[in-house]
Amino acid sequence: MLKNPFKAALASRKPLIGLWLNMADAYAASMAGQAGFDWLVIDGEHGPNDLRSVLHQLQALESSPSFPVVRLPVGEKWMIKQFLDIGAQTLLIPMVDTREQAEALVRAVRYPPYGERGMGAAVARASRFNTIDDYAQAADREVCLLVQAETRQALENLDAILSVDGVDGVFIGPADLAADMGFAGQLDAEPVQQAIEAALVKITAAGKPAGILTFDENLNKRYLSLGAQFVAVGGDVTEFVTALRRLASRYGRGVGAENGKGY
Numbered sequence: 073m074l075k076n077p078f079k080a081a082l083a084s085r086k087p088l089i090g091l092w093l094n095m096a097d098a099y100a101a102s103m104a105g106q107a108g109f110d111w112l113v114i115d116g117e118h119g120p121n122d123l124r125s126v127l128h129q130l131q132a133l134e135s136s137p138s139f140p141v142v143r144l145p146v147g148e149k150w151m152i153k154q155f156l157d158i159g160a161q162t163l164l165i166p167m168v169d170t171r172e173q174a175e176a177l178v179r180a181v182r183y184p185p186y187g188e189r190g191m192g193a194a195v196a197r198a199s200r201f202n203t204i205d206d207y208a209q210a211a212d213r214e215v216c217l218l219v220q221a222e223t224r225q226a227l228e229n230l231d232a233i234l235s236v237d238g239v240d241g242v243f244i245g246p247a248d249l250a251a252d253m254g255f256a257g258q259l260d261a262e263p264v265q266q267a268i269e270a271a272l273v274k275i276t277a278a279g280k281p282a283g284i285l286t287f288d289e290n291l292n293k294r295y296l297s298l299g300a301q302f303v304a305v306g307g308d309v310t311e312f313v314t315a316l317r318r319l320a321s322r323y324g325r326g327v328g329a330e331n332g333k334g335y
C-alpha cells in the first residue's frame with residue numbers, strides 16, 4: 073500500500089524538525105539519516121545534485137526514519153515526472169510567485185484526468201517496479217507538493233497560492249526573500265523578519281503547513297511559536313565545515329570556525 077509518511081506527519085500538525093542536505097552524496101545522506109531529524113531536504117537547487125545523485129540519496133535513506141523531501145532546481149513539468157518516477161514523494165519547488173504557477177505544479181504532480189503527469193511509474197522505483205499494487209490509484213493522494221514563497225510578489229499573492237487545492241504546504245525562503253527585499257545576506261533585518269512572521273501566521277491561519285529554514289536557534293523557536301510546522305534548523309555542509317574549522321583552530325590552524333551570516 074502506497075503511503076507518504078511525511079504527508080501523514082504534516083497532517084498530524086506536529087512540529088517537524090529538518091536538515092538541509094547539500095553534499096549531494098548518498099554516503100553523507102545515510103549518515104544524516106541516522107541523526108534523528110524528522111525530515112531531510114535533498115537539495116537539487118543549491119546542491120550539486122542530478123537525477124542519479126538524488127536517486128542514490130533516496131535509496132540511502134530508504135531505511136532511515138527521516139522523511140526525504142526533494143527540492144528541484146525549478147518547477148518544470150518534465151523534471152517533476154522524472155523525480156516522481158525515481159520515488160520522490162515530497163517535492164519542494166522554489167520561486168513560486170503566482171496562483172497560476174501553483175496550479176501548473178499541481179497538474180504536473182497528478183495523473184490524468186486531474187493532471188498531466190506521464191504514466192511510466194510501472195517501470196520505475198516509485199512503484200518499486202510495479203510491486204506496489206495500488207500505485208497508479210494512490211499516487212495522486214500520497215504525493216506532497218510544497219511550494220516556496222520567497223519574493224515580494226509571492227507574498228503579495230500568498231492568499232491566492234494558499235487557495236490552490238493540491239498545494240500541501242508553503243515554505244518561506246528567507247535568504248531569497250531577504251535579497252528580493254533588498255537585504256541580501258541580512259536575514260535578520262527588521263523588514264525581512266516582519267515579512268516572514270506575517271507570512272508564517274497567514275499560512276498557518278489558512279490551515280496549511282508552514283515551513284522555513286534558519287540556522288538561528290532563537291529564530292527557529294520564534295517561528296515555531298508562530299505556528300511554523302516543518303522547520304529546518306541547519307545544513308550538512310555548514311555543520312561539516314564548522315566542525316572541521318573548529319578542530320583546526322584548536323591547534324592554531326585555519327581561520328576559526330565562525331560562519332558567514334545570511335547563507
Ligand SMILES: O=C(O)C(=O)C[C@H](O)[C@@H](O)CO
Binds near residue numbers: 118220244285
Ligand atoms: O531562500 C532561502 O533561504 C531558501 O530557499 C533556503 C536556501 O536556499 C538554502 O540553500 C540554505 O542553505
